[in-house]
Amino acid sequence: MTDKLMIAGGRPLRGTVTISGAKNSAVALIPAALLAETTVVLDNLPDISDVAIYAELLEELGARVHYADGQMTIDPSGLRSKPLPNGNVKKLRASYYLMGALLGRFGEALIGMPGGCNFEPRPIDQHIKGFEALGATVENEHGSIHITSKSLQGAKIYLDVASVGATINIMLASARASGVTIIENAAKEPEIIDVATLLSSMGAKIKGAGTETIRIQGVKEMHGCRHSIIPDRIQAGTYMIAAAATSGDVLVDNVIPKHMEALTAKLQEMGAHVYEMDEAIRVVGQPEYAHIDVKALVYPGFATDLQSPMTSLLTRGNGVSILTDYVYSSRFKHVPELQRMGANIRVEGRSAIIQKSALNGAKVRATDLRAGASLFVAGLMVPNGGVTEITGYEYIRRGYDLLTDNLSRLGAEVWLERE
Numbered sequence: 001m002t003d004k005l006m007i008a009g010g011r012p013l014r015g016t017v018t019i020s021g022a023k024n025s026a027v028a029l030i031p032a033a034l035l036a037e038t039t040v041v042l043d044n045l046p047d048i049s050d051v052a053i054y055a056e057l058l059e060e061l062g063a064r065v066h067y068a069d070g071q072m073t074i075d076p077s078g079l080r081s082k083p084l085p086n087g088n089v090k091k092l093r094a095s096y097y098l099m100g101a102l103l104g105r106f107g108e109a110l111i112g113m114p115g116g117c118n119f120e121p122r123p124i125d126q127h128i129k130g131f132e133a134l135g136a137t138v139e140n141e142h143g144s145i146h147i148t149s150k151s152l153q154g155a156k157i158y159l160d161v162a163s164v165g166a167t168i169n170i171m172l173a174s175a176r177a178s179g180v181t182i183i184e185n186a187a188k189e190p191e192i193i194d195v196a197t198l199l200s201s202m203g204a205k206i207k208g209a210g211t212e213t214i215r216i217q218g219v220k221e222m223h224g225c226r227h228s229i230i231p232d233r234i235q236a237g238t239y240m241i242a243a244a245a246t247s248g249d250v251l252v253d254n255v256i257p258k259h260m261e262a263l264t265a266k267l268q269e270m271g272a273h274v275y276e277m278d279e280a281i282r283v284v285g286q287p288e289y290a291h292i293d294v295k296a297l298v299y300p301g302f303a304t305d306l307q308s309p310m311t312s313l314l315t316r317g318n319g320v321s322i323l324t325d326y327v328y329s330s331r332f333k334h335v336p337e338l339q340r341m342g343a344n345i346r347v348e349g350r351s352a353i354i355q356k357s358a359l360n361g362a363k364v365r366a367t368d369l370r371a372g373a374s375l376f377v378a379g380l381m382v383p384n385g386g387v388t389e390i391t392g393y394e395y396i397r398r399g400y401d402l403l404t405d406n407l408s409r410l411g412a413e414v415w416l417e418r419e
């Protein structure tokens with residue numbers, strides 16, 4: 001039985017929401033712990049399905065995992081590199097990090113092609129190029145990737161695209177390799193710095209994370225440590241957008257305001273009032289907004305993971321807004337669903353052309369995680385208690401913990417019903 005998310009819209013969000021740890025850090029830090037010989041403790045984990053599935057994956061590999069109240073203890077002493085062609089690996093995108101982690105630890109990994117949100121083809125050629133540059137042999141065996149290496153040797157790797165996943169996977173594979181690895185055109189997302197911080201606490205030697213050149217001096221052994229995960233900038237951004245979209249007043253607590261700069265600038269350009277504090281951001285919505293253009297880019301540009309919820313807010317801009325995604329060329333599965341809710345949007349190439357439109361309640365489907373975010377933001381915007389019914393809630397649970405609790409506390413009328 002799955003749930004559907006129900007929203008009676010039209011209430012401005014007001015109050016405080018506290019943001020949990022970042023999904024995209026968590027799903028990299030958990031496999032990174034496999035490189036250690038002793039126990040790693042991760043704090044501030046979000047209570048999302050991707051994290052729960054990752055805990056099961058580690059147990060399948062022989063690690064002892066204790067996960068409760070946002071803390072995961074990973075004892076890798078019984079760990080081995082077992083083939084994982086199917087099952088849990090297909091349930092999330094970031095299972096690809098098991099390739100780098102197991103290769104780095106055991107010189108072998110057999111992992112099925114990752115699942116997760118398939119809003120468009122998401123190749124992993126740059127990951128594979130990185131493993132091969134380190135001296136590994138990579139073969140496609142009946143849809144699984146089999147990677148082997150007798151001894152990994154550091155190398156200079158230029159990424160054709162600044163891929164988050166490839167950057168982290170190469171860091172994982174090379175942390176215990178012989179010699180020096182240099183990643184050029186590395187991705188600069190904050191989650192990469194978080195992974196480098198954990199790996200360094202485990203004994204790795206990494207410099208330059210957060211810049212386009214990362215240098216990894218391989219070490220022979222890595223050990224356990226304790227690490228607290230950075231706040232989720234995409235959850236934070238979604239609540240900021242929802243606050244503006246409902247003309248509300250929300251304090252988004254436990255954020256790193258620097259991570260939110262591109263979104264903050266765009267909300268201000270529309271006319272919302274945004275106040276930055278040390279570890280919080282307050283968004284005060286307005287009755288009217290200007291139309292704006294948004295370009296989703298790699299960090300520190302506007303995050304592609306926020307373009308779908310931003311699409312919903314842009315239906316309130318006076319005039320025509322153009323949102324272009326330069327990271328993914330066709331991440332617009334939320335658009336037909338928003339159209340069912342009355343949104344006047346058309347997709348041209350990699351852009352959505354968004355006219356000011358009044359939204360109405362409808363039955364819609366979340367086809368992926370952020371399409372779901374777009375729909376719940378839109379549902380909150382529907383005036384006069386109009387009801388939106390969102391199926392595909394299992395996608396939303398991949399990335400938003402405590403969603404109905406948080407939105408209810410902010411004054412929204414939201415509930416779950418059995419499908």
Ligand SMILES: CC(=O)N[C@H]1[C@@H](OP(=O)(O)OP(=O)(O)OC[C@H]2O[C@@H](n3ccc(=O)[nH]c3=O)[C@H](O)[C@@H]2O)O[C@H](CO)[C@@H](O)[C@@H]1O
Pocket residue numbers: 024027093094121122123124125126127128161162163164165166187304305327328329
């Ligand atoms: C678990 C996780 O952290 N997921 C995030 C990660 O996904 P993910 O790491 O999968 O995304 P990438 O940064 O790798 O992808 C960026 C672009 O590069 C392309 N590409 C990527 C790898 C590759 O080998 N070849 C290639 O062509 C992709 O098709 C895409 O167009 O970064 C994305 C971009 O910020 C986010 O949307 C995801 O939320």
Ligand SMILES: C=C(OP(=O)(O)O)C(=O)O
Pocket residue numbers: 023092093094116117305369370399
């Ligand atoms: C696309 C996303 O995640 P994943 O890469 O895990 O599918 C996302 O978080 O928006």
